[in-house]
Amino acid sequence: MRRALLTLALLATPALAQTDPRVARSIALRDQWQWLTRDIAFPAEWDADGRHFHYRKTVAGGFAFVDVDAATRAKTVAFDAAAVAKGLGKALRKTVDPRRLPFEHFAFAGERRAIDFAIDYAPWRCTLTDYVCAPASGEGPRPRGFGVVRDLKVPARNVPHRSPDGAREALVIDDNLVLRAAGGGAEAWRSQDGSPGDFYDPETISWSPDGKWVALYRVRPGYRRIVTRVVSSPKGEVQPVLAEQLYPKPGDAIDQERPVLFEAETGRRVDVSNALFPNPWQLGAISWRKDGRSFAFDYMQRGFQHAGVIAVDAETGAAHEAVREDAKTFIFNERRYAHDVGDQGRELIWASERDGWRHLYLIDAATGRVKRQITRGKWVVRDIAHVDDEQRRIWFSASGVTPGEDPYHKHWFRVDFDGRNLTRLTDGNETHEASFAPDGRTFVDVHSRTDVPEVADVRDAVTGTVLATLERGDVRALAAAGYRPPEPFVAKGRDGATDIYGLVVRPRDYDPAKHYAVIENIYAGPHDSFVPKGYWPFGAFSGGDKAMGMQQIADLGFIVVMIDGMGTANRSKAFHDVAWKNLADSGFPDRIAWMKALAAKDASVDLSRVGIYGGSAGGQSTLNALLFHPEFYKAGVAFAGCFDNRMDKIDWNEQWLGWPVDASYLAASGVVHADKLQGKLLLVVGEQDSNVDPASTMQVVDALVRADKDFELLVVPNGEHTVGRSTGPVAYGQRREYDFFLRALGGAR
Structure with a gap:
């Protein structure tokens, strides 16, 4: 009888949590604080x-x-x-x-x-x-599944492309390139070898400046993988319906693009050998040089280990590498940068991590050799905002330049092509987001820190002088309502030498004499760093929902932390490379070391009760914390997790785990390792998640059931990728998460 009563009590606990004053107070916090700031400016x-x-x-x-x-x-x-x-x-x-x-x-x-x-x-x-x-x-461009597979069920945008003199136009008819007189006039010629399985893409047509040549891509289509989801509860209907989405996954065949060149007058085709760019992931837009004698395009080879810029001679079709980048691990596709100086094909500005840090290089585009390394040092070039070819000067942001300052803070600089006259344009121990005028003479600088609200200034782009202050954030009402900025904390990582940066959020009624369970808000995706550096909770670059959610959880009686461990971006190449074929790592050795250092300084931190939560890639990390580090993490809430990288979108996963699909995909899989689960787990998934295939969650559920593991599951009909983390009038997902952590970890003791 005693055991039966205990079971009934445990089953009743979630219902009781609906009236728990701590949960109700935390959920209400957003409405109380959300609109209390004034004059917080966002980037211009x-x-x-x-x-x-x-x-x-x-x-x-x-x-x-x-x-x-x-x-x-x-x-x-x-x-x-x-x-x-x-x-x-x-x-x-x-x-x-x-x-x-x-x-x-x-x-x-x-x-x-x-x-x-x-x-x-x-x-x-x-x-x-x-x-x-x-x-x-x-009419918009034809959709592409994650950029690499065209949706051939949607017609391409096939508008006639006029020649520079306006007399002729090029377009595609029946998969072949056609050149005719402008306005639908007499046809001059058309290619004859296009077909649905090897077609000319009208959306890539590019005329040379002198009108002598037409270049475009020819495409062999990849595999049209369709993810089908059951819409169990369609609004206004009784019966379920199906939803379909073009969704290429790792290992799938992707569109193969090859540049083809035609002489406009005669229709003579000039083929371009792909020997320098075999098996491309994707080719960039065709860009003609000013003289019309050559064009260029950037490329990334599938597997993300070889990239560059290819230049093609129009008369012969001969191609050469204007620049080439190779990596033993990965080249960060989203951070590639190339600028053709003067659109002449003689020099390139190129971003590279070849010396271990992201820097700018001046490249001889005829040979591909480095003429000069423009920036250098143990710091990272972040954004390239403006290049003045006449002055031979570059404006860019960088982080980690100033010793003793948070290495994630962004500052803005200018430098000459020869590396001289490096000038810092922003000041103060803050992070800066800049928006440059089209002529590059001025920029709007929005700057702040986690404890300093945003100020928006207009600055001179040569000297950095403040020309006008547009806004000064006013947070007095927010402070009066009880808001306190998070605490930055720095500790050594797994190697005992590298500084790891994070933030600590405490409950508003924090009592240092009590002991608090710790909950980590995790996102460890290698595509960026994630600990906010700007003002909370509703600043220009703070991630307001992230910040507010941490305070709401803290007010339940927890200490909440967020950490950027190794494997995330915006530090050295070696720091980032930890993620290569190693997504199961998620920086956990650094995170655990960081929290142990925090506990060593703060007796109120109770590391016998550590929880974790995250969404998407953070959901995968949350599950993996309980699979691979159960001695430390005791409970987790995983939202919309990409738990098996073979099931997730092609681009993000092949970027970090490579191609072809190999054992590294299995090493990080929550499905493969489900039998290792210890601790308490709540899985939350939206039935209509269009970012991560919701079957990824259900396959984990299947594996956990087969392994006879206990867990909790919340499936939200019609829910999208942000389900459970988005806010609404009911805040159902929040309530379930908060209730789970109170039951699994308890609050302050």
Whole structure:
């Protein structure tokens, strides 16, 4: 009887948690704090002509958009937000608050008589004359599954491409390139060898500046893998329906692109050998040099270990490597950068990690040899914002330059092509986001720190002098409501030498005499670093939901931490390379060492009760913490995890685990290692996750059941990738997560 009563009590605990005052208080915190800051500016966006820029900032109850005259610095309202909200509300059939418009960015269009923006990634336009809002019309490019497999069920955008003199046009008909007189006139010639299995892509057509040549890509299509999901509870319907998505996965055949060149006058085809770029992951856009005698494109070889820029002679089709990059581990595809100096094909500015740190190089594009290393040192070039070919000068951001400062803080610099006159343009122990004017003469600098709210300045791009201050963030109301910034903490990593950086968030009623379980908020994806460096909780680059969620969990009676371990980006190449074919690592040896160092300094930290939570790649890391480090981590909540990298999207996984698929994919798999589970686990998945195949979660469930492991599962019908982590009027996922941690770890003792 005693055992039966205990079981009933445990089963009743989740229901009791609905009325737990700690849970209710934490969930309510967002509404209490969310709109308390004032004049927190977000990064600026410039008009193409450079005459104006605009930005978003916090105001009472929400946000406002501000437009600035670049010459006078005069500020005005960017548009009538109330009228836009009314127009959007009519189109969306719901009430829209003008202080909380459903977009963060916009661009002026039609001579500033309309604005373009996106709602849930779909393009929209609102006119600023009669305030009519509607989804944007117009044919877009053919979708590509994660960039590497064209969706051939969607017609390509096949608009005629006019020659530079306007007399002729090129397009594709029946998979073949056709050249004819402009306006649908007489056909001059067409290729004859195109077919659905080896077609000419109309979206890649590029004329030479002199109109003598037409270049484009020919494509052998890859495997059209379709993920099918059951929509169990379609809104307004009774019966389930199916949803399909083009979703290439690791190892799948991808589109094979090859450049082909035609002489416009005769139709003579010039083939380009692919010997220098075999098995490409993807080829960049065809870019002609000014003289029309050659064109270039960048490439990445599948496997992410060889990349470069290929230059092609138009007369002969002969190709050479303008620059080549090789790596024993991986080349970070998203951080590749190449700039053709003067569009002449003689010199390139190239970003490389070949000396162990990301730096800029001046390349002789005729030979591919390095003429000069422009930047050097044990620091990292982050963003390249502007290159002035005439002045031979570059503007860029970097982190780790200043000894003693957080190495993730970004500062802005200029440097000459010869490496001289390296000038720091931003100051202070803060992180900076810059938006440069199209002419590169000025930039808007939004800077802050986790304990210093945003300030937005206009600076001179040559000297860094502040020309005007646009906004100063006001957080007095937030502080009065009880908000306190997180605590930075630095400790040595697994090697006993490398500094590992993180943040600590404590409950507002923290008592140093008590003992607190620790919960780690983890995201260890190798594509970036993730511990916020800007002001919390609603600053320009803070990750507001991330910060707020940590405080909400802390207020339950926990100490919450976030850490950037080895394997994440924005440090040295060696620091990053820890992730190569090693996603199971997730920086755990560094994270555990960091938390042990924190406990050594703070007796209130109870490492006998450590929990962890994360979504997507963070969900995978959460499960792996319980599989591979159960001696340390005792409970975890994994949202929308990519638990087996063979099941996830092709681009992210092949970038870090390589190609072809090998044993490294199995080493990180929560399915393969499910039998190792110890501790308490809650899995949360959205039925309609379009980012990570939800079958990845269900395969873990299957493996755990077969291994006879206990766990909890929450499947949300119609839920997308952010299910359980997004906020709503019910905050159901939050409540379940908070209840789980209270049951699994307890609070303060």
